[in-house]
Amino acid sequence: MSKPTVAVVFGGRSSEHGVSCVTAGGVLGAIDRERWDVVAVGITREGRWTPASTDPADWRIVDGAMPTVAASDEVVVPPFEAGSRLWRVAGPDGLRELGEIDVVFPLLHGPWGEDGTIQGALELADVRYVGSGVLASAMGMDKQYMKTAFREAGLPVARDVVVSPHRGIEDQRLEIEALGLPVFVKPARAGSSMGISKVSSWSALEAAVADAQKHDPKVLIEAAVVGREVETAVLATAGGLLTSPAGEIITGGDHEFYDFEAKYLDEAAVTLLCPTTLEGAVAATVADYAKRAFRAVGAESLARVDVFVKPDGGVVVNEINTMPGFTPTSMYPRMAAAAGITYPELIETLLAVALDRPVGLR
Ligand SMILES: Nc1ncnc2c1ncn2[C@@H]1O[C@H](COP(=O)(O)OP(=O)(O)OP(=O)(O)O)[C@@H](O)[C@H]1O
Ligand SMILES: [Mg+2]
Structure with a gap:
């Protein structure tokens, strides 16, 4: 009897690339291979989708170094055509088949993974996947x-003021100061606490906002809880x-x-x-x-x-x-x-x- 095929997709462009690879190792080691055929797709830090090893041993932390998806001259080509399940690999020798994928397990954190983008790409081809859809992910x-x-x-959530390119700090100074000190300054769409700082004096606010803006032009200033x-x-x-x-x-x-x-x-x-x-x-x-x-x-x-x-x-x-x-x-x-x-x-x-x-x- 044929088993459904799961594509484990991991790595990716976000700062959590290494963590994602370790996760893939854990998941590849725990999927019941009697029930599922498994295909592994690694996304390099640059964003190239490549065929990857399905052996959990290849995704372990070695001597304190996180695993990464290595560069490859092969590119995985997922379909964008509705109803198409066939994934291909393009390489120096042309196209080959990777397999018919029944369900994708996107083990990706942060932007280009947890934010609805990969979910949208999978929706185009009617591919089933683990996790939230486009809007909930976004x-x-x-x-x-x-x-x-x-x-x-x-x-109940913490009170906040949103600073964006269209509404700066000066436009909302009163509202911001009404939050009281300390405040947490956070990029609206980042992760892993990247770009977040705790501000305990208003003189440090501008620098904290500028720091958060390196990750996202939209920033939340939030009352501390x-x-x-x-x-x-x-x-x-x-x-x-x-x-x-x-x-x-x-x-x-x-x-x-x-x-x-x-x-x-x-x-x-x-x-x-x-x-x-x-x-x-x-x-x-x-x-x-x-x-x-x-x-x-x-x-x-x-x-x-x-x-x-x-x-x-x-x-x-x-x-x-x-x-x-x-x-x-x-x-x-x-x-x-x-x-x-x-x-x-x-x-x-x-x-x-x-x-x-x-x-x-x-
Ligand atoms: N309003 C707040 N009051 C007190 N501590 C806060 C507040 N906001 C954030 N923190 C601290 O900062 C940490 C990171 O903040 P937050 O969880 O909002 O961002 P994040 O972890 O980067 O987001 P994500 O989990 O989506 O990656 C929290 O775990 C907490 O320690
Ligand atoms: Mg958090």
Whole structure:
């Protein structure tokens, strides 16, 4: 009997290229090869799609160095034609077939992956894929519109002012200062805490905004929330939306917040607690907000919802990630494990749900 074919797509142009390759290693090692034929497509840092190894051993961290997708003279050519499932490879010797792809697992974080762009390309050919569709992915990437959707759903979020090329700091000075110090300055569409700074004096605001603008011309200036950083895994199954027990991130060392260095370079300074302990009513609110945030942006399959739990027990939603970190030791799989779902079971659920989904309007 023929098995469905899954294309695992990873690497990519974002700063999270290496993390994505490690994730691919984890996923390639856990997909049930009795149930699925597997094809691997690596995207180089420059954005070239290439045929890649399906051997998990090729995507391990070696001597502290992250794996990367190597340059290649072969290019994977996914179809753009509606209903076409045949993927090809163009190389120096012409075209060859890569295979008929039934479902794509895009293991990509950040821009050109988690933001609706690859989802749009796959929609053109009616290709099924794991994760959220175009609009939910784009909203999950754009903190301004993500928060608009959350507010509309009645979820508490931090107050903010948006600075854009059409509306600068000076146009909104009063509103900005009304936020009170400190504030967090963030690029609207970035990730991994890139370009984010905590500003504790108004004299440092211009420089912080300029720094964020290196990542995105649109920047959010946000009131700081004092609280614990708590996360929830949301998983769509045939039986409905599941929420996991909450996990918690405790950032120590000299990091004022969960910044880029703490996330990737100074892991010793960070403790991931999973599951964490929350008072019963707070745990219920966190789970409820996670589901409501998922629905507010129209997410599908999976998402990680990050909140702050204030000392008085109040919960403020920070963000939703539609393709959360997904290595076997990342928070999302760990939270799923706390809910009784193993890493291979998680992958099987995501692929099965994606394969079952009708193509077309979503
Ligand atoms: N309003 C805020 N109050 C307190 N701390 C904040 C606030 N906004 C951000 N932070 C801190 O900065 C970190 C990164 O912010 P945020 O999660 O918004 O961006 P990001 O992680 O880069 O986005 P993404 O997860 O989409 O990649 C948070 O984990 C938190 O430590
Ligand atoms: Mg975050």
